[in-house]
């Protein structure tokens with residue numbers, strides 16, 4: 001039960017149930033759809049840039065608590081960030097959820113650290129990173145900020 | 150018998166006569182712990198655990214009589230051929246087919262259905278003809294027909310189901326039209342557990358001279374099947390869903406239909422003679438068994454059939470039915486839980502939705518309790534669409550499951566609702 005609480009922290013349950021920025025963006029200049037065939041999770045990420053800065057970001061879709069909360073927290077975190085910052089956050093976040101780095105809980109991850117429990121559930125890493133990968137796909141080719149995995 | 154199961158032909162088909170603790174001892178995999186809890190395996194519709202008797206049969210083959218079958222004059226080959234063909238007799242009895250040559254060994258239900266679509270249906274289909282399936286089919290009983298329809302210009306018709314997950318028989322009958330050339334449907338649905346009234350459906354189709362293919366993947370492990378009584382034209386099963394190894398299954402077909410069908414694959418064993426000018430095909434069933442087959446798997450399937458006969462298939466059906474009723478009641482007490490599939494005639498499947506909790510989260514939480522269930526669309530996306538859910542959680546029963554395990558499932562689901570704060 002305790003390790004389950006580690007995965008399903010209040011923040012995850014809350015964002016899973018009441019996701020923030022859960023809407024389409026009418027004036028989006030980038031969007032992409034992501035799909036996790038394992039569990040059928042679907043997500044569309046919308047993005048509006050102001051030069052290199054994320055002016056607005058939102059998402060829609062259906063999925064498990066982990067993927068929904070992750071998408072919600074991602075949109076909250078990235079608003080106002082530059083693409084370079086977003087890229088750096090994704091890399092840190094990825095290390096956090098895969099447990100690659102023991103002290104990965106870098107302070108700049110902020111609320112995203114709530115997803116740290118995923119490291120003990122390798123099969124759920126895809127859920128936690130789906131929105132991020134989708135964001136990357138949305139930006140594919142845009143000023144070459146996006147590196148492929 | 151090495152399986153240690155009491156064989157008693159006079160035992161009445163009641164759950165009381167069934168000693169599940171003895172059955173459990175035959176399955177070594179059930180002894181393990183998962184995340185610190187005894188394994189509770191409730192994913193039997195995906196695949197079942199294997200009894201020691203099946204593993205012994207596999208090992209005996211590889212230790213003592215490993216060789217290729219048919220054509221061998223040496224001792225090992227004769228032994229292996231005998232055991233391989235003995236399984237054909239067991240499968241004939243298991244399904245009550247008339248003749249051994251009506252039993253074809255294939256990889257599983259998927260291959261069986263593809264074989265029927267390709268060798269039986271394809272030559273009979275013209276543009277504008279129709280293939281009739283139902284809304285509750287597994288993808289393996291949808292996609293081969295879609296491919297075939299694309300190739301031939303035939304139309305795929307789909308008989309609807311009601312909110313309980315039962316086939317609407319009147320609609321099915323209406324869809325049986327002058328252009329219907331073949332009907333293919335599940336005997337038991339893997340996503341819902343619905344048992345279709347196949348005798349009645351076969352009669353309806355035959356009254357219009359339409360042949361019927363039964364996907365028996367989920368029927369063979371749970372029900373006593375008699376293909377002569379059902380009068381179906383084809384019947385499929387997957388060994389791995391009935392305690393046998395993966396990669397082996399059976400396609401039953403009426404001899405007169407199999408006789409006129411062209412081969413599915415060309416190769417060794419399926420021929421009588423080959424020259425570059427002309428090849429004569431072998432007789433049934435070998436015409437459809439090209440190449441070296443899954444010999445060990447076939448022998449393992451024979452052992453699994455023996456095992457089920459020893460338990461008594463009526464006993465199994467009665468025990469599992471009681472377990473299903475018990476599980477249905479136990480789950481109905483979980484707050485908010487909605488059963489998906491509430492047919493009056495059901496077998497071995499508890500598919501459900503916990504509103505507000507994604508099945509994937511349900512599956513992860515149960516897994517930490519050592520409980521294995523399946524979450525997802527169960528290769529039946531049209532069923533999910535019909536019930537307006539992207540996925541369900543599914544507990545599916547087998548010969549070794551117990552009431553205590555279903556209580557643990559219900560307790561695990563309460564924990565899910567706790568974590569999700571409902």
Ligand SMILES: Cc1ncc(COP(=O)(O)O)c(C=O)c1O
Pocket residue numbers: 194195256257258259260287289290335337338339364366367387528
């Ligand atoms: C009803 C039904 N049909 C067909 C199949 C496909 O069987 P296999 O994967 O063994 O070929 C399954 C397996 O899930 C099934 O449940």
